[in-house]
Amino acid sequence: MNLNELLASSRIKNAKEVMEKAFRSYLTYRQKSLEKIDAEKLKKELRKIKEISLSNLDELKKKAIENFKSQGIKVFEAKDSEEARKILLKIIPENEKIVKSKSNVIEEIQLKKFLEKRNKIIETDCGDFLVEICGESSTHPVTPALHIPIEKMVEKIEEKFKVKLEKSPEKIIAWVKEYLRKEILTSKIGLTGANAISSDGAIFILENEGNISLVSKLVEKHIIVAGIEKIVPSMQDAIRVCQALAIWGTGTSLPSYINIISSPSKTADIQKEIVYGAHGPKEVFLVLVDNGRSKVIKNDLSEILYCINCGSCLYFCPIYRQIFDNYGYDYFGGIGIAKTAFINDLKKAFERGLYYCTTCRSCKVNCPLEIDTAEIIKKLREISVNEKIETESNKKMIENIREYGNPFGKVEEGKIPKELYCC
Numbered sequence: 001m002n003l004n005e006l007l008a009s010s011r012i013k014n015a016k017e018v019m020e021k022a023f024r025s026y027l028t029y030r031q032k033s034l035e036k037i038d039a040e041k042l043k044k045e046l047r048k049i050k051e052i053s054l055s056n057l058d059e060l061k062k063k064a065i066e067n068f069k070s071q072g073i074k075v076f077e078a079k080d081s082e083e084a085r086k087i088l089l090k091i092i093p094e095n096e097k098i099v100k101s102k103s104n105v106i107e108e109i110q111l112k113k114f115l116e117k118r119n120k121i122i123e124t125d126c127g128d129f130l131v132e133i134c135g136e137s138s139t140h141p142v143t144p145a146l147h148i149p150i151e152k153m154v155e156k157i158e159e160k161f162k163v164k165l166e167k168s169p170e171k172i173i174a175w176v177k178e179y180l181r182k183e184i185l186t187s188k189i190g191l192t193g194a195n196a197i198s199s200d201g202a203i204f205i206l207e208n209e210g211n212i213s214l215v216s217k218l219v220e221k222h223i224i225v226a227g228i229e230k231i232v233p234s235m236q237d238a239i240r241v242c243q244a245l246a247i248w249g250t251g252t253s254l255p256s257y258i259n260i261i262s263s264p265s266k267t268a269d270i271q272k273e274i275v276y277g278a279h280g281p282k283e284v285f286l287v288l289v290d291n292g293r294s295k296v297i298k299n300d301l302s303e304i305l306y307c308i309n310c311g312s313c314l315y316f317c318p319i320y321r322q323i324f325d326n327y328g329y330d331y332f333g334g335i336g337i338a339k340t341a342f343i344n345d346l347k348k349a350f351e352r353g354l355y356y357c358t359t360c361r362s363c364k365v366n367c368p369l370e371i372d373t374a375e376i377i378k379k380l381r382e383i384s385v386n387e388k389i390e391t392e393s394n395k396k397m398i399e400n401i402r403e404y405g406n407p408f409g410k411v412e413e414g415k416i417p418k419e420l421y422c423c
Helices: 003-008 010-034 039-055 057-070 081-091 104-108 111-115 126-133 150-161 169-185 211-217 235-250 293-298 302-306 312-316 320-326 333-343 346-351 373-386 392-404
Strands: 074-078 098-100 121-123 189-192 196-198 202-207 221-227 257-261 283-289
Touching: 003 010, 003 320, 010 235, 010 312, 010 320, 039 057, 039 235, 039 302, 057 074, 057 283, 074 081, 081 111, 081 221, 081 283, 098 169, 098 211, 104 111, 104 221, 121 126, 121 169, 126 150, 126 169, 150 169, 169 211, 189 211, 196 235, 202 211, 202 221, 202 235, 211 221, 211 257, 235 257, 293 302, 293 333, 302 333, 312 320, 312 333, 333 346, 333 373, 346 373
Parallel strands: 074 283, 098 121, 098 189, 189 221, 221 283
Antiparallel strands: 196 202, 202 257
């Protein structure tokens, strides 16, 4: 990755300009929401929930699967991306149109790339839909089109759909809503992620737009793909996670909607006999993805999995604010790098910015779970050095320390070293 070329690109310059406006709005909204609650109490509760969940993950997962199966949800477990894709390709009929909502884990397993060869896939999240129209990639887990100027959105809509719109958020949203509503109403398969899963048998999916409510309820078959770290002990715990996602994710006190799914659509109105597929889906599938998460726990780095993907840390990260989605892979920022090390491998984490983090800890201060990403990054760098994966600058510093007792090399009286390294 050539950082000089990257920083000079119009895409990054546009993203920086839009980020400044978004950041100010986000801070204002979040501050108002935080004033209404005991934030420190909520943070402690969230950490406790995650500690208990990950310490007892196998037991909670087993309980969740038993409950879902008894409630009519078909559950599958995938050890990695390849297995997850194989499962989903069997569940999804060829040539059937799919309406999809925003999902980090679906991006993680690269499902869309495999499905596009055999199915028409419609993104129903407004931001993801606009990202696709503009031929772009997402720069933020919550607001994926953050970096795209409104002029480009209007231009691409006119180019692809022959529709001329005013350069107004309201007009764009109105058109997107009308277009996507028709697609959702003519689709049989809905594909979503999940924000939390309670072991007592409920799947929580939060949203503000309302598209997920439609995608999960107007189709015949609803497929949910989620990482195993989403499992928490109870519905009450899941609600706390959803509350935190709203506050730290968008700055609102609560999301507009929390979808709680515990079974396929059903009715017992005729002689108390349960019939599935009343108004909503006749079938609900849940695919639980490991994909390196168990390895995180085994390596005593469970704190990586405390992350609820709110994206709050990114607004404050000095590296992300310079290069955006180029810092990380499927997940962004320092915590994204940490996930990449296990979901992909250490080499990929190195290539995508393992040594970029300044360890300033702005992310920790602004994280609802106070994840110490800087400390995690330090541990991963130590592992990478032991595996001979390191920067040339890092190698040079170590050589200088061994030879001269400092990272700069030979220091002459009254002269500044040619190369100044930051430790």
